[in-house]
Amino acid sequence: MPGGSIVVGYTATDAGADAAALGARLARSLGAQLHLVLVLPSEGTRSPSVVPPERAYEDHIKAQAKQWLQDAIVRLPQEIARSGHVRIAESFAEGLIAAGEEFGARLIVVGAAGGGIFGRHRLGSVASELLHSSTIPVALAPVGTASTDDHVVSRVTVAVGTRPGADALLDEAVAVARDSGSGIRLVSLVPFDVPPGLDTGAIRLVGNAHADEALATVTAALPSGLEASSVDAPGDSVEDAVAHLSWLPGEVVLVGSSRLAQPRRLFLGSTAAKMLHELPVPMIVVPRTRGEGGNLS
Template identity: 55%
Template sequence: MSESIRIVVGYTADDSGADALAFGARLAGATEAFLEVVMILPIEARGGVVPRDPGYERHVKARSQRWLAEASAKIGDDIEQSLHIRYAESFAEGLVDAAHEFGASLIVVGSARGAALGRARIGSVASALLHAADVPVALAPAGSREVPTSLGVTRITAAIGLRAGASAVLEASVRLGRATHAPLRLLSLVPIDLPNGMDEELADLTSTAHADEVLAEAQRALPDGVEATVSTATGSSIEESVRGLDWHAGEIVLVGSSRLATPSRLFLGSTGSKMLRELPVPMIVVPRPNN
């Protein structure tokens, strides 16, 4: 990545906003991207619903600018950034509009209140983005603000499947791996949810063969000169599979959108949602490709 590549961070003056900003800064530092830190204010804050009150509008905007400046100061001068106030009907709508305005390749948001340390929880804003945005969305786990920016990105894990959309995840993972100079891992999640009475040994063989096929196909699709390790996670559930894997402190996981997503849009499916509950690292959801 370069200065022309932009990352939009949805900032709020709380721990969730601090987590989003910290992860955005770490990713921007690793990719030499430009950080667009955006605070979305409700449309009524500028008199869109109630009679216009210039004094109140100035107060809200000044307070928000102060919060942005204080948060930005903690990042340091090494990360190129710009601070913005925007008005919108909803936080998610404002962030998507900001991504379009700045030509951003990623939107970063924090977890909802109540998330366990090191885990992500989807709130209303993230849910709206993860089911409608047309650019990739990253969700920073609670506590991301404690991870030093200098750690950078230590590994990219691409969760690969056979459904349509796997190619988009692979391509995005390769690009991010090149930009961050981080190693690439191809991951096939093969939870074994056995129907009653099904032979366990047969199910295990079938799952293993499926995983091998997924990973072999993904490796063949890698561009020349790009190498990746492969890993297969097994367990009685997606959650158990994720818990059984090793995760680096500076790792990022990329997943694709559900088959229910319309082309060029996000839709976080059930597998991604289950992964998210157990992942101790940020997840990026990639829109479904056009074809």
């Protein structure tokens, strides 16, 4: 059933606006409730040399944070169930993960770091920490998401390799596609995700067999009326392949966590990181929940 909740890591910045916009798109598409969470640092994170702030000042900061959240909430689409929350934590990422667990979130959404190129990703410290510790899938909003008109998820692209963890990734992709009523496109990364030394013919055979198997799995799991397709990633490298793929407005990409990740936690691997450099659409990174390794490394 559609629903659940989505946590957005909000700040009163352009990145915060991008995260809120992507969160709204996902919430509308998935029928989920949206929680905007603004995390303030706890006293334990302050330097001992810093004079503790007066209570009145702390109250002012919290009041300002609540006002920022309220201003953001009124700008979101009115049909979305949404709320704002101020949380105190030692780090922004820690506060978001705690909020995600509190609200039973299916996704945590964050924006790009400042200084990024419009339409592209740039990982900041919060996103990096989330991508190495979260137990909940993390959605990354490209720079400028707030200025686009992509109000629903139009298609789910899944980057699949051959390493263990693909089942969890495909399950999540099917759930997102089913709840949003969108189709799935599988992009095989087998040519970039096999042991070195295999010849081109062997790589192609492995890739074709793996793509056919994944497509059959997804097709069988999707409701009637939703389509699944598979395409080969063109190019000689991950970056080249991603740069040559076509993208629909509102599309999202799902990738699996690295084989280095512990079960039920994230760890962004090198293949996913290379993809991120070229992606013009949001990326959702899914934790490994079964097997001994991740999907992308």
